[in-house]
Amino acid sequence: MPAQDFARAEQLGFEQCARAMQQLLRNAPPGWAFVLLVAWEPIGPRPLLIWLAAAAVLWLLCQLQLHRILARGAQRERDANALALAAVLDGASWGLCAWAVAGHSPVLDAWLIILMCGVGAISATAYLTHLRAYAWQLGAYWLPLAASTAWQGAPAWQLTAGSLLFYVLLFWLMRPVSARLIEGLRLQIDNERMAQQLRENLERKAHEAATDALTGLANRRSLDQLLDAWLQRPPTQEGLAVLMLDIDHFKAVNDRHGHGVGDATLKTFAERVRAQLRSSDQCARYGGEEFCVLLPGATHEKALEIAERLRAAVASQPLLSEPLVDNTVSVGLAWMAEGDDAATLLQRADAALYEAKRSGRNRVVAA
Template identity: 35%
Template structure:
């Protein structure tokens, strides 16, 4: 890790939310530095008293450092981003009002910073907080202006202060209203993003899961098999089985298609309960299923299928009374370097032999 990267991580931490708050803090610090530079220019030109300006600069600098410490400790102190944003905005407003009081003929230009402070709060504070902050800023500005015109009416004419207050009130209230609209837009975008995420998840499920049985579908099973080939390209130890529910067409003809769907659902539940942790069962088509048994010897795979057959024999099926459900299976061991398509073909041939031999049995290819 480079020295610069270590320094950045030391100052900003590694948490993404913390870094975002510190980025806002850094932006306000840049604004502080610009304002300090302008105040120093005013002092050099004799527009502002140097001692008073120095006190304000020290006050603002220590305040910025204090907020950095609060942000870094916000998790331990339980401070929320909106609370930190509003607190820092209040502090900035106090600094702005002090700068207004000492800036003499340039005081009206200082009030631009109040609008900028409210704009900064749009990204973290709630609309009600922004509105209250605007009202509080107006009250503070009004108090400072009243005090100045009352104590020095020659330098601070009452009418000038009143008109300045009117312009400031219009700008702050308009900014607060815009903040409310921005918050609504942000909430709408969050809701749309959440709905889009839910829709994508639904599409992903529909693309990979069979709706009737809740097993993975054929498309997803092909992806699983490709991943298994990459994981175990040239090794034995993986078995594949093709299963077919016996006399399924007779179930549909005798009890109806709703009963046939119930058989498929019950079969998937019973079959999944018999699998090992890494086994994958997919609906391959109609009443046919494909079972992947990674890292399994043929005798282990046969035990899984036999356990599955016992569960299927005893499973209750709504709408199908007095009929025992069974399945036939063809089991094949994948050979070294063999594509899964070839192993599935051999399992299919074994399944055909199981049906020819009377069904309800497992045949090893």
């Protein structure tokens, strides 16, 4: 995998961890209620309410920290320490519970170790894609218990040692799981990139298949598809006019100047024709020096006006100045009639073009 894919996977895992932590915090209030239910009578309200107030403050600070990270767009390089602080706040809110409850009775210690192991295991799901933050959370979770054990003269040393062993084993077992998740994210990123490349290649191939490479206009295949799509539309009052254009005496350009000049002439001709058309019109290279223009919605008068404008634009100035190429264009015009198919419509336009050529060139003839 490319190095950038690994960095992007870690960044994606970082974002997922921050959002999962936000979701995880919603489970805290029910856990607090469980602690109060189990410990209220053996310990009494005062230490529990002090712990609950402290836990609520830490919980709120953690929420605010995560909101700040996500609101500005979580960035691993910039926000790693900020997320570690949020994990410490999350862990400390539960670690203070151990300070308040541990060492009062074997029964409470049993409930406490169940709670601590359960919270640690549940939290693991949120931190799987960014284990560094989980290490901070577990440390903040366990240290108050260790401090309480030292303060009370080790009445809860078994709880402290057992929970530490559980956390170390849990963290160790999570490492390969986390690595596989990051690898999965890398594969996802790689697959998305390949899918994007495939889409771009398909789009490019489709464009190449529908475009004349020399002029950049639609090609004959694309023209046939456009005509077929038009003729398959539901009947409307909107008509269609077709222009067939042929550069007069183009063979002489190739014979006199070579095919390179001929190609430059075709490109200039295509640009000049395109500049005279409406945005709804479609121009295609029909073959050689012959071009076809579709004029959707053009009335007879409008189609004649566009055809004459095209003829005049070509005749008004040379297509190339060096060497001088000042060929004109002949235009055949046909309108779609009832019952026409694409071949019939093009044949009538082509017949009109032939008549324009036969009658002297540089003119427009309507079928």
